[in-house]
Amino acid sequence: MKKSLEAGIGKSALQLVLASSHEIEEAEARVTESGFHYCLGKTGSMDMQKVVSAIETAAKRHQIIDEKLYREMHALYHAILEALEGVTRGQVLLGDVMRTVGLRFSVVRGMPYENEAEGEWIAVALYGTIGAPIKGLEHETTGLGINHI
Amino acid sequence: MKKSLEAGIGKSALQLVLASSHEIEEAEARVTESGFHYCLGKTGSMDMQKVVSAIETAAKRHQIIDEKLYREMHALYHAILEALEGVTRGQVLLGDVMRTVGLRFSVVRGMPYENEAEGEWIAVALYGTIGAPIKGLEHETTGLGINHI
Amino acid sequence: MKKSLEAGIGKSALQLVLASSHEIEEAEARVTESGFHYCLGKTGSMDMQKVVSAIETAAKRHQIIDEKLYREMHALYHAILEALEGVTRGQVLLGDVMRTVGLRFSVVRGMPYENEAEGEWIAVALYGTIGAPIKGLEHETTGLGINHI
Amino acid sequence: MKKSLEAGIGKSALQLVLASSHEIEEAEARVTESGFHYCLGKTGSMDMQKVVSAIETAAKRHQIIDEKLYREMHALYHAILEALEGVTRGQVLLGDVMRTVGLRFSVVRGMPYENEAEGEWIAVALYGTIGAPIKGLEHETTGLGINHI
Amino acid sequence: MKKSLEAGIGKSALQLVLASSHEIEEAEARVTESGFHYCLGKTGSMDMQKVVSAIETAAKRHQIIDEKLYREMHALYHAILEALEGVTRGQVLLGDVMRTVGLRFSVVRGMPYENEAEGEWIAVALYGTIGAPIKGLEHETTGLGINHI
Amino acid sequence: MKKSLEAGIGKSALQLVLASSHEIEEAEARVTESGFHYCLGKTGSMDMQKVVSAIETAAKRHQIIDEKLYREMHALYHAILEALEGVTRGQVLLGDVMRTVGLRFSVVRGMPYENEAEGEWIAVALYGTIGAPIKGLEHETTGLGINHI
Numbered sequence: 048m049k050k051s052l053e054a055g056i057g058k059s060a061l062q063l064v065l066a067s068s069h070e071i072e073e074a075e076a077r078v079t080e081s082g083f084h085y086c087l088g089k090t091g092s093m094d095m096q097k098v099v100s101a102i103e104t105a106a107k108r109h110q111i112i113d114e115k116l117y118r119e120m121h122a123l124y125h126a127i128l129e130a131l132e133g134v135t136r137g138q139v140l141l142g143d144v145m146r147t148v149g150l151r152f153s154v155v156r157g158m159p160y161e162n163e164a165e166g167e168w169i170a171v172a173l174y175g176t177i178g179a180p181i182k183g184l185e186h187e188t189t190g191l192g193i194n195h196i
Numbered sequence: 197m198k199k200s201l202e203a204g205i206g207k208s209a210l211q212l213v214l215a216s217s218h219e220i221e222e223a224e225a226r227v228t229e230s231g232f233h234y235c236l237g238k239t240g241s242m243d244m245q246k247v248v249s250a251i252e253t254a255a256k257r258h259q260i261i262d263e264k265l266y267r268e269m270h271a272l273y274h275a276i277l278e279a280l281e282g283v284t285r286g287q288v289l290l291g292d293v294m295r296t297v298g299l300r301f302s303v304v305r306g307m308p309y310e311n312e313a314e315g316e317w318i319a320v321a322l323y324g325t326i327g328a329p330i331k332g333l334e335h336e337t338t339g340l341g342i343n344h345i
Numbered sequence: 346m347k348k349s350l351e352a353g354i355g356k357s358a359l360q361l362v363l364a365s366s367h368e369i370e371e372a373e374a375r376v377t378e379s380g381f382h383y384c385l386g387k388t389g390s391m392d393m394q395k396v397v398s399a400i401e402t403a404a405k406r407h408q409i410i411d412e413k414l415y416r417e418m419h420a421l422y423h424a425i426l427e428a429l430e431g432v433t434r435g436q437v438l439l440g441d442v443m444r445t446v447g448l449r450f451s452v453v454r455g456m457p458y459e460n461e462a463e464g465e466w467i468a469v470a471l472y473g474t475i476g477a478p479i480k481g482l483e484h485e486t487t488g489l490g491i492n493h494i
Numbered sequence: 495m496k497k498s499l500e501a502g503i504g505k506s507a508l509q510l511v512l513a514s515s516h517e518i519e520e521a522e523a524r525v526t527e528s529g530f531h532y533c534l535g536k537t538g539s540m541d542m543q544k545v546v547s548a549i550e551t552a553a554k555r556h557q558i559i560d561e562k563l564y565r566e567m568h569a570l571y572h573a574i575l576e577a578l579e580g581v582t583r584g585q586v587l588l589g590d591v592m593r594t595v596g597l598r599f600s601v602v603r604g605m606p607y608e609n610e611a612e613g614e615w616i617a618v619a620l621y622g623t624i625g626a627p628i629k630g631l632e633h634e635t636t637g638l639g640i641n642h643i
Numbered sequence: 644m645k646k647s648l649e650a651g652i653g654k655s656a657l658q659l660v661l662a663s664s665h666e667i668e669e670a671e672a673r674v675t676e677s678g679f680h681y682c683l684g685k686t687g688s689m690d691m692q693k694v695v696s697a698i699e700t701a702a703k704r705h706q707i708i709d710e711k712l713y714r715e716m717h718a719l720y721h722a723i724l725e726a727l728e729g730v731t732r733g734q735v736l737l738g739d740v741m742r743t744v745g746l747r748f749s750v751v752r753g754m755p756y757e758n759e760a761e762g763e764w765i766a767v768a769l770y771g772t773i774g775a776p777i778k779g780l781e782h783e784t785t786g787l788g789i790n791h792i
Numbered sequence: 793m794k795k796s797l798e799a800g801i802g803k804s805a806l807q808l809v810l811a812s813s814h815e816i817e818e819a820e821a822r823v824t825e826s827g828f829h830y831c832l833g834k835t836g837s838m839d840m841q842k843v844v845s846a847i848e849t850a851a852k853r854h855q856i857i858d859e860k861l862y863r864e865m866h867a868l869y870h871a872i873l874e875a876l877e878g879v880t881r882g883q884v885l886l887g888d889v890m891r892t893v894g895l896r897f898s899v900v901r902g903m904p905y906e907n908e909a910e911g912e913w914i915a916v917a918l919y920g921t922i923g924a925p926i927k928g929l930e931h932e933t934t935g936l937g938i939n940h941i
Contacts, residue, residue, distance in 0.1 A: 057336030058214055058323075065207055065214075099890040117929045118761050118791040124924065125721075128882075128889060133282030133339055137435050137575075138586045139883045144575060145546040159335075165714050168335070174207075179571065184564045186308075186317070187206030189340040190282055195714040195791075248443040266482045267612050267642040273477065274572075277435075277442060286724075286882050287735045288436045293724060294695040314565050328720065333713045344565040344642075355634030356512055356621075363505055363512075397741040415780045416910050416940040422775065423870075426733075426740060431580025431637055437734045457633075463863050466633070472505075484606075484615070485504030487638040488580055493863040493940075584733050584873075585884045591873060592844040626869065631862045653932030654810055654919075661803055661810075729878025729935055755931075764931070770803075782904075782913070783802030785936040786878055 054081045056159040057191050060172035063087055063153035064189075083157030086111050091149035093142030093180060095131070098150065102127050102171065106154045112169070112196070119196055123154070126171040126192035133190025134173050148188065150175035156196065167196045203230045205308040206340050209321035212236055212302035213338075232306030235260050240298035242291030242329060244280070247299065251276050251320065255303045261318070261345070268345060272303070275320040275341035282339025283322050297337065299324035305345065316345045352379045354457040355489050358470035361385055361451035362487075381455030384409050389447035391440030391478060393429070396448065400425050400469065404452045410467070410494070417494055421452070424469040424490035431488025432471050446486065448473035454494065465494045501528045503606040504638050507619035510534055510600035511636075530604030533558050538596035540589030540627060542578070545597065549574050549618065553601045559616070559643070566643055570601070573618040573639035580637025581620050595635065597622035603643065614643045650677045652755040653787050656768035659683055659749035660785075679753030682707050687745035689738030689776060691727070694746065698723050698767065702750045708765070708792070715792055719750070722767040722788035729786025730769050744784070746771035752792065763792045799826045801904040802936050805917035808832055808898035809934075828902030831856050836894035838887030838925060840876070843895065847872050847916065851899045857914070857941070864941055868899070871916040871937035878935025879918050893933065895920035901941065912941045 059078045063085060066074040078085050086109035090101035103123065106112050112119040131139050134148060141148060155170045171192045178185025208227045212234060215223040227234050235258035239250035252272065255261050261268040280288050283297060290297060304319045320341045327334025357376045361383060364372040376383050384407035388399035401421065404410050410417040429437050432446060439446060453468045469490045476483025506525045510532060513521040525532050533556035537548035550570065553559050559566040578586050581595060588595060602617045618639045625632025655674045659681060662670040674681050682705035686697035699719065702708050708715040727735050730744060737744060751766045767788045774781025804823045808830060811819040823830050831854035835846035848868065851857050857864040876884050879893060886893060900915045916937045923930025 055336045057338065061210065061214060061323075061338060065210060095885075095888045096890050103890070116758075116760055117756065117923070117931075118764075120924060120929050121791050121931070124891075129285040131889075132285040136278040136281040136341065139885060139889060140542075140586060143542045143590070143888070144578075144586060145543050145550070146571075160713065162712075164712055168714075170336075174210075178564070179567060184567050186342045186564075186568070187204045187319075187340065188342070189206065189210060189338065191336065191338040192285065193335045193337070195717050244438075244441045245443050252443070265609075265611055266476070266484075266607065267615075269477060269482050270484070270642050273444075280442075288438060288442060289691075289735060292441070292691045292739070293727075293735060294692050294699070295720075309564065311563075313563055317565075327713070328716060333716050335713075335717070344568050353634045355636065359508065359512060359621075359636060363508060393736075393739045394741050401741070414907075414909055415774070415782075415905065416913075418775060418780050419782070419940050422742075427583040429740075430583040434576040434579040434639065437736060437740060441739070458862065460861075462861055466863075468634075472508075484640045485502045485617075485638065486640070487504065487508060487636065489634065489636040490583065491633045491635070493866050587840075587884060590840045590888070591876075591884060592841050592848070593869075625862070626865060631865050633862075633866070651932045653934065657806065657810060657919075657934060661806060725881040728881040732874040732877040732937065766932075770806075782938045783800045783915075783936065784938070785802065785806060785934065787932065787934040788881065789931045789933070 056083060056155050056157055056168055056170045057172070057193050059083055060153045060155040060170040061174070061191060063155070064151040064172045064174035078155060081157065083155050084111055085153055085155040087151070087153050089151050091147070093147040095139065095141045098131070098148065099127055102152050102154065111154050111156050122169050122194045122196040123171070126169050126194040129192030130171045130173045130190035134177060134188045145179065146177055147180045148175060148177045169194050169196045205232060205304050205306055205317055205319045206321070206342050208232055209302045209304040209319040210340060212304070213300040213321045213323035227304060230306065232304045233260055234302055234304040236300070236302050238300050240296070242296040244288065244290045247280070247297065248276055251301050251303065260303050260305050271318050271343045271345040272320070275318050275343040278341030279320045279322045279339035283326060283337045294328065295326055296329045297324060297326045318343050318345045354381060354453050354455055354466055354468045355470070355491050357381055358451045358453040358468040359489060361453070362449040362470045362472035376453060379455065381453045382409055383451055383453040385449070385451050387449050389445070391445040393437065393439050396429070396446065397425055400450050400452065409452050409454050420467050420492045420494040421469070424467050424492040427490030428469045428471045428488035432475060432486045443477065444475055445478045446473060446475045467492050467494045503530060503602050503604055503615055503617045504619070504640050506530055507600045507602040507617040508621070508638060510602070511598040511619045511621035525602060528604065530602050531558055532600055532602040534598070534600050536598050538594070540594040542586065542588045545578070545595065546574055549599050549601065558601045558603050569616050569641045569643040570618070573616050573641040576639030577618045577620045577637035581624060581635045592626065593624055594627045595622060595624045616641050616643045652679060652751050652753055652764055652766045653768070653789050655679055656749045656751040656766040657770070657787060659751070660747040660768045660770035674751060677753065679751050680707055681749055681751040683747070683749050685747050687743070689743040691735065691737045694727070694744065695723055698748050698750065707750050707752050718765050718790045718792040719767070722765050722790040725788030726767045726769045726786035730773060730784045741775065742773055743776045744771060744773045765790050765792045801828060801900050801902055801913055801915045802917070802938050804828055805898045805900040805915040806936060808900070809896040809917045809919035823900060826902065828900050829856055830898055830900040832896070832898050834896050836892070838892040840884065840886050843876070843893065844872055847897050847899065856899050856901050867914050867939045867941040868916070871914050871939040874937030875916045875918045875935035879922060879933045890924065891922055892925045893920060893922045914939050914941045
């Protein structure tokens with residue numbers, strides 16, 4: 048059985064990227080209370096590769112995942128791609144279709160299910176803006192990817 | 197120019213679907229303060245058509261959109277489809293690929309940009325679970341679609 | 346080398362579905378002058394299978410393709426699917442995402458290239474409306490698929 | 495209610511890109527009679543970004559859209575992307591999958607519905623060739639995107 | 644490091660579905676020698692849900708996965724969906740676009756990497772025919788999905 | 793009617809790319825016995841264009857297809873793209889989403905159906921690894937595309 052959505056790993060990841068400056072401490076405290084590990088960062092680019100790379104690098108550097116284990120990298124990678132589907136809504140393309148993103152990202156790892164045998168899972172949340180490469184010509188966008196690890 | 201993301205129409209829509217029972221009043225107050233109109237609901241199905249229909253019906257009934265104007269229905273429809281891309285992450289299919297969703301949804305309408313000439317926009321946010329049609333075999337999912345109206 | 350686009354098989358197929366009642370005779374004459382065979386029809390449904398089936402049936406009945414040869418059916422099938430990508434623009438879904446189409450279709454077969462060794466090709470053109478299953482809540486849509494046969 | 499398809503904004507856009515040199519004047523006259531504004535252009539590239547950019551630039555320069563309003567740019571952008579789905583039929587990619595396009599494009603703006611409250615809409619039509627980056631190894635392709643503005 | 648592709652889990656899964664009647668024993672022996680567990684089956688339908696369900700049911704019944712653990716079901720599910728992308732090549736749809744499949748499937752579980760910390764992975768291979776719902780109007784198709792478990 | 797799957801053109805193409813060094817001669821002999829022509833090669837890149845190009849070049853150089861006939865290039869091109877759908881499983885992207893492939897490929901041409909009127913068909917099979925651009929962080933992948941020629 049899953050723990051209540053209240054403490055969901057996906058919700059935790061989303062609250063971290065949605066939190067404004069005065070809310071971030073509370074959001075971080077809640078994630079830690081749930082027993083989750085996490086990292087937070089920012090990335091902006093017309094180049095999708097840089098977005099993927101920024102999230103992977105942050106997750107490795109903060110030891111959310113063990114970069115020497117492919118199974119952990121594989122779990123993270125697919126969670127990132129799934130989150131990018133939400134951000135791009137159709138074709139996972141940025142500069143190729145003349146658009147750019149400015150995103151906050153979080154990577155959260157932990158045990159979201161009551162049954163301990165379910166083990167660890169990973170959540171990647173993205174929130175920010177997508178639009179033309181001209182300041183202001185943009186709207187908000189979000190994405191969430193979840194995978195077992 | 198856009199207003200600060202703090203008061204973003206997408207963030208407002210997301211906070212409405214993420215709010216737990218004791219947070220919902222505050223979330224609703226914030227959306228109203230931003231001058232936005234909104235409605236909230238729940239839908240769960242293996243049938244994508246029912247999900248689309250539940251959101252459209254709620255938006256019409258709460259007069260978030262004027263169902264007699266195709267331009268409003270068209271704006272809402274594409275925002276719903278974009279939100280579903282985030283929920284399904286790849287193929288906008290549910291029962292056909294043996295999965296089901298249980299979702300909270302919000303539809304928010306208002307003027308998110310400082311420049312009044314930018315007019316009204318609509319945001320559709322979804323949050324809940326996706327998984328096998330067996331209780332507990334599911335994880336969280338989210339999606340956000342935004343359109344001018 | 347290709348013949349001029351003036352007499353293109355794709356353009357011929359598109360002009361047949363775009364022609365209004367007083368233009369249709371001229372459009373048909375032009376297609377015949379180009380040495381192409383064709384059929385014309387109408388189909389409307391929320392069920393994609395019925396749309397595919399209607400086009401296949403018309404092409405068989407008018408002997409545009411030989412239904413006993415899989416290679417001809419295969420060429421037609423992929424041309425239909427490609428035309429439907431243009432009509433649906435993203436996910437090849439109708440009723441599942443709560444929308445319906447009303448389409449005119451044409452299937453044109455012939456030799457569009459000057460080099461006779463290029464042999465026969467097939468074009469499927471679609472034009473009509475797509476929208477909510479409520480009269481008037483719809484806009485125009487088109488699609489074109491071309492394949493060697 | 496929509497005006498007859500005869501004078502449809504999508505049909506107008508398609509007729510502009512399909513018109514041969516001796517038909518173009520008549521096509522332009524018909525579009526103007528319908529009370530629509532439009533621009534016409536050509537673009538060819540293996541680089542999708544250049545195709546998107548060429549259409550956006552033409553629409554701004556001919557004042558079909560107001561480039562200072564994001565809502566207008568947003569409406570145009572999604573109409574372009576939808577037209578490109580018809581052109582690429584599956585994955586919105588050109589050079590990445592070793593193919594190139596040579597396209598005529600039109601952008602048409604106006605009020606296509608009898609009910610004035612439906613306001614303005616925009617149509618983007620594309621017609622030309624797609625194929626290998628070798629002259630002659632190509633066939634015709636088309637796409638149409640329509641959006642409220 | 645990965646073991647040689649010779650003994651790859653994906654290759655094992657593919658060889659099981661490709662083996663003809665006189666090759667199957669050898670293929671099964673090789674898979675077992677590699678220390679992998681597997682099951683084999685057949686499924687045919689215009690209904691994608693039945694295809695997904697047939698593979699899931701076989702994997703549960705042969706205890707390739709533990710159906711009480713969502714993480715195992717989740718790993719299997721995504722491997723199935725990825726294999727279906729190879730089978731359908733574009734849109735994960737069967738009957739909706741008027742086509743049917745007749746497939747052999749294998750599900751293989753084991754440790755394909757030399758580093759034991761990489762743990763267990765799962766491979767789903769599909770091979771058979773796809774085509775019109777008329778005998779003989781079909782060609783071969785295959786797909787392979789691999790996931791950590 | 794199709795010949796038995798035993799001698800299928802797709803199976804032949806797959807066996808060529810799956811064969812280990814001591815199996816390749818037997819696999820090649822079987823393909824030749826079936827009356828098929830084929831070529832074999834390797835390609836590895838983060839750049840999808842190079843993968844497509846490597847396969848096209850090999851097929852031309854070994855005269856599996858006649859590069860002067862667009863209908864043959866068109867048949868090959870779509871078979872390659874379909875095989876790449878199996879390899880990429882979702883979005884036909886490599887470096888853009890930070891991944892790379894190392895693939896063996898085969899292109900097989902011949903008459904796979906008993907009815908001679910079905911004429912020639914082409915199969916493209918791919919097998920190898922996909923993963924992060926770091927040695928070892930990869931798993932197996934495959935794809936098969938089949939087209940009439």
